[in-house]
Amino acid sequence: MKLTVYFDGTFWFALVEHINRKGQYKAFRYPFGKKPKDSDVWDFILKHLPNLIEKYDQIETDSSIEDIPHPKKMNPKRMQRSLNKSKKQAPVSTKAQLEMQKLHDGIKQERKSLKKKEHLTFKAHTYHLKQEKRHQKKKGH
Secondary structure (H helix, E strand, C coil): CCCEECCCCCCEEEEEEEEEECCCCEEEEEECCCCCCCHHHHHHHHHHHHHHHHHHHHCCCCCCCCCCCCCCCCHHHHHHHHHHHHHHHHCCCHHHHHHHHHHHHHHHHCCCCCCCHHHHHHHHHHHHHHHHHHHHHHCCC
C-alpha cells in the first residue's frame, strides 16, 4: 500500500494506492481540506482508511497487477535518491487516475441500478394502491 499526501492547488488530498487480496490494483483519494493537522492525517490512517479500503475492495474492476514489479532490496543511497526523485514527480499517476475513474464509474452504476429498482418498486406500489382504490369504488359501501 502506498499513501501520498499532496496539495492540489486549493486542498490537501491523500492518494491511496493498494493491491487487494485478489491481486487487483485499487486507487482512491481522500480530501483533507485546506490546512490539515498531523492529527487529522493520523485519524484518517487509523480510523477511516481501513473502512475505505474494505468499501472499495467490494467494487469490481478489471485491472490486475501484472505490470507492477515487486520491490527488491535496495542500496540505502539509491533508495534515498529514488525517494527524492519521486518527491519531485507529480503525486497522481496516470494509472491511479484511471483506476479512480473506474471505481467512480462502478459506484455510479451501482447507484443508478439501485435508484432504478427503488423507482420500479415505487411505481408498482402506487399502481397497486390505485387498483385497490378502483376496486373499493366499484364495490360500493
